[in-house]
Amino acid sequence: MATHAITVTVNGAGERLDVPSNMTLLQMIRERLALTGTKNGCEAGECGACTVLVDGEPVNSCMMLAVEADGRQVLTVEGLAAEDRLSPLQEAFVEHNAVQCGFCTPGMLISAHALLKRNPHPDEGEIKQALVGNLCRCTGYVRIIDAIQTAADEGGM
Numbered sequence: 001m002a003t004h005a006i007t008v009t010v011n012g013a014g015e016r017l018d019v020p021s022n023m024t025l026l027q028m029i030r031e032r033l034a035l036t037g038t039k040n041g042c043e044a045g046e047c048g049a050c051t052v053l054v055d056g057e058p059v060n061s062c063m064m065l066a067v068e069a070d071g072r073q074v075l076t077v078e079g080l081a082a083e084d085r086l087s088p089l090q091e092a093f094v095e096h097n098a099v100q101c102g103f104c105t106p107g108m109l110i111s112a113h114a115l116l117k118r119n120p121h122p123d124e125g126e127i128k129q130a131l132v133g134n135l136c137r138c139t140g141y142v143r144i145i146d147a148i149q150t151a152a153d154e155g156g157m
């Protein structure tokens, strides 16, 4: 398998990596960079557990090759907290008990973070639309939507 040298910025840190042609961005994040907050759910672009931001846009990292991240900026859930303090959005998830098993949570947080960045005051319909690619098998979504609304109301993300 051919390998490719890439340079990618992950959570603000520059990384130089040799990656196989067929390695996904999800595999690179979890296995090469040990950032295991990003979850592997379906590996088929269906569940959103693997959602990260690439140049500010949410992507399913299981559906993108690592080589395609060359020269780009990636944000994972580990990049949301600042100096061991949860972000306001993460705090709101805790406050609203919007986490049960937690498997979907990193992807939810990343999608919500992207939403609040482009639209600081979304209505309920806009929040639901932003989460359309993120599946949760536990919560029924109500608490997740409430948490995002609270973070928006309090001006944080």
Ligand code: FES
Pocket (backbone or CB within 6 Å): 039, 040, 041, 042, 043, 044, 045, 046, 047, 048, 049, 050, 051, 060, 061, 062, 063
């Ligand atoms: S693991 Fe990528 S969409 Fe499910």
Ligand code: FES
Pocket (backbone or CB within 6 Å): 098, 099, 100, 101, 102, 103, 104, 105, 135, 136, 137, 138, 139
């Ligand atoms: S909290 Fe379990 S899948 Fe969402």
